[in-house]
Amino acid sequence: MTRPTTRFTGPDLCALSAREAVRLLKRKDLSPGDVLAAAEARIKQVEPQVNAVVIRAGARARQQLDSLAGFADQNTDEPGWLAGLPIAIKDLTLVSDLPATFGSAALKDQIATQSDPLVERLEARGGVIAGKTNTPEFGAGGNTWNAVFGQTRNPWNTARNAGGSSGGAAVSLATGEVWLSHGSDLAGSLRTPAALCGVVGLRPTPGRCGGGPAATAFAIEGISGPMARDTRDLALFLDAMAGYDPRQPISLEAPSVPFQTAIMAPDRHLRIAFAEDQNGFAPVEPEIRTVLRRAMEQVQSAGHGVDQACPDLPDLYRTYITLRGVHYGSINAYLPAHVQAAFKDTLRQNAETGRNLTTAQIYDAMRQRTVLYHIMRQFLERYDVLAIPVIGLEAGPAEQEYPLFVDGQPMLDYVDWLRFSFLATTTALPALSLPAGFTRSGMPVGVQLIGPPRGEATLLHAARQIEDILALPAQPIDPMPARPTG
Template identity: 60%
Template sequence: MAEYTGPEICAKPARDVVEMLRRKEVSPKELLDASYERMDQVGDAVNATVTQCRERAYAQIDAIKDTDPSAPGWLGGLPIGIKDLNEVSGVKTTMGSWGMRDYISPNSSPLMKIMESRGAITTGKTNTPEFGAGGNTFNDVFGYTRNPWDTRKNAGGSSGGAAASLAVGETWLSHGSDLAGSCRTPAGYCGVVGLRPTPGRAGGGPGPAGFLNEGISGPLARDVEDCALFLDNMTGFDPRIPLSLHAPEVSFQDALKQEKKNIRIAFSEDQGGFAPVEREVRDILSGAMQIAQKSGMTVEEDCPEMPALYDSYVALRGMHYGAVNNFVPDEVKKHFKATLQENIDVGVQQTSHDIYLAQRGRTEVYQQMRVFLNDFDVLAIPVVGLEPGPVEQEWPPVVDGMEMPDYVDWLRFSFLATTAALPALAMPAGFTKSGMPIGIQLIGPPKGDALVLQVGLALERALNLPKTPIDPNVTHV
């Protein structure tokens, strides 16, 4: 078990701290004091929360009395982190881009307003690659976010700052977003939990292109029950958010109290050969599934064939970059890193026929998964095919002997949930011999967010892996 020497309150589950707030056993001020104390202790080592808003956070305390403590997602003054792709009023929002290094948001985004109206207090912004483009979190404004388990290595991306901040106990919950596994990869690499929910479940697409459902927000937490709490905080219909869905009749926290029986998991080490996976990762995931079987779950090796998946995802991703990042002002765009500009170029250069095929292809993939999951609760696949690499490496050049042509190909396991608009939970599955976390991904049926969380909780209990924060293992010079 890794050591943790931070404030004791920071190691408690978010749901327990919220109950303490409800009973007035702790105050929001005491929590903010503890959160910022922890940032002072470990901030230089991991570089996770890159912009703090202390004055604004303490000023938010007065607004907590106007929130509804009976709401399922009420946080009661719990400090949280916000990914630096999202606007929070009066706080610097850089998007990880040099051209926006001094931009201060005049207004909060609708989702941020929803979360704060339910008692969340924003401590600051967590690091992200430039405009979220990358599976490794670094940028020219704030530099690298480092993996708490070994600071020579990367924390994943693009919600790397969010995941790292949770792993070291800077906050109890941290907001993320996901297009190509941006909630899931960092969760897997930092040993926490990240959910890509059903589009609309936690807000919608990017503000200026709000009908796009590929890049969406999601919760990160240190365990499944806290993830459900945070999802309840985020969810609900808001007319300002075109894709937003009404909150379910049964909250996600209450759904977890209804223990799922007769769990059926389809498992594939490599998603039917869709992507390469290192031997050690295969062994860890297979071992996790053996433990699941011993605990009473049914696990079968199976995966549907989805020939349209790769091309459909690439075209949809291009459409996202063409509709969002291509419209960034030229004075910002001129600073873009090469890989971000390449993504935009792919998006604007694809043909209308490519986009039409992608819409047909994603429907085909959706129907294939819908039918397949009639016989299973979830499909379990890797989050990524290898353990974290050096922080200086933008993406791994080789996975299991196969060359990776660009930084998206090594993230292939993220494609399915995004393309078919299915919920997907990334959660810890074990550790490599070198001590690095490895995650497993559970993909559920349409609108099956509660089911994915229920299966995730059962698996979490069966695996019984550590869930408390750690002190950074500082190995870099």
């Protein structure tokens, strides 16, 4: 179906695109204080219904405004200059002087004494942190809830969940609380909530947006990325995030051509490989297949090439699950005993899985990851992007940690329904979740676009052309009341 009828009763400034707000800030037609006040008003208006921006940064944000005034005129030509635009940071990333709970009851009173290097970069580029967004405990889960702040709800139907683990980030965008929101991604933690909430999210090349967790600085599985309401705003946020920092050894230099320039290159004929279930890798509900087929048919009708194609990807499941185990075994399994004692069951199981991996499993996964990378690298020499689902069903009940069945097939555990996220993470390819349509019940559906190695420019350009063809509105919405599933 088309986008349901929606309302937006927030401040007019909150309905502007990020790029328009930045343009007005640069021209001084708006002041940073004006846009911060608008963001704070909207957060106050909608938070009781959605619970997305769970940590407010009021006093700290005003201190940022004071420091911003001193060097604003010196930075206006920098591609990623945000000029005082309020943004949000996920509560898995440190922001000095703000709570750093990671969604853990054991850390509910922890205050960060310093910021993550990515946060420092965003603030140096004129981003003003309005607050921090909700996440499941240590980001483990495709449904955003925890024992500290509770449940984040989907603004398209507050009886549904917002996905995870960047659920708070996605909702903060969909409701107009902020213009740009930081996310992170391991098993679709950024892509899934973007799809379920009707916004755009990019899992970039590892290192494109800083590094991984500080304690495992060379890890490339769990990484930060930008989220926005459309692809043009996404490119702006990616420019703000990009850059090398010696504290983050995998971080990459910013590109010579800004992403905001690359995304607006002249339109060209796209070559899209479309695989609605990734060669049967994961189940997909019929209605999701229908929405994605219709979207690809629109793109094809506009003159672009869409082939039913997907390479064979041997041992992808086993390889990803092992690499994911390494992530949890090298990070969460090393946390202090009192923090681990508070783990929810699924997080405890993740850490235990990581501890119990054999050397042979780890070595096999490292070798097979290389095989899979080269398969995808060669495949994407023939196509601009591979289009696959983000997930195989629409958003489920808020109280359900994960779906037990997808298209009648039982899910083995809470990560099994997120299988479409495995490919990009395993092969270190950039992947983007783009709104593609709506289900009969009015819930958003996203399509996942996977681009070539370090190919964010190619990916963003293709996504922008597809976005223009589908022409789905990107305006924020008021949260819609709970209504029955189906």
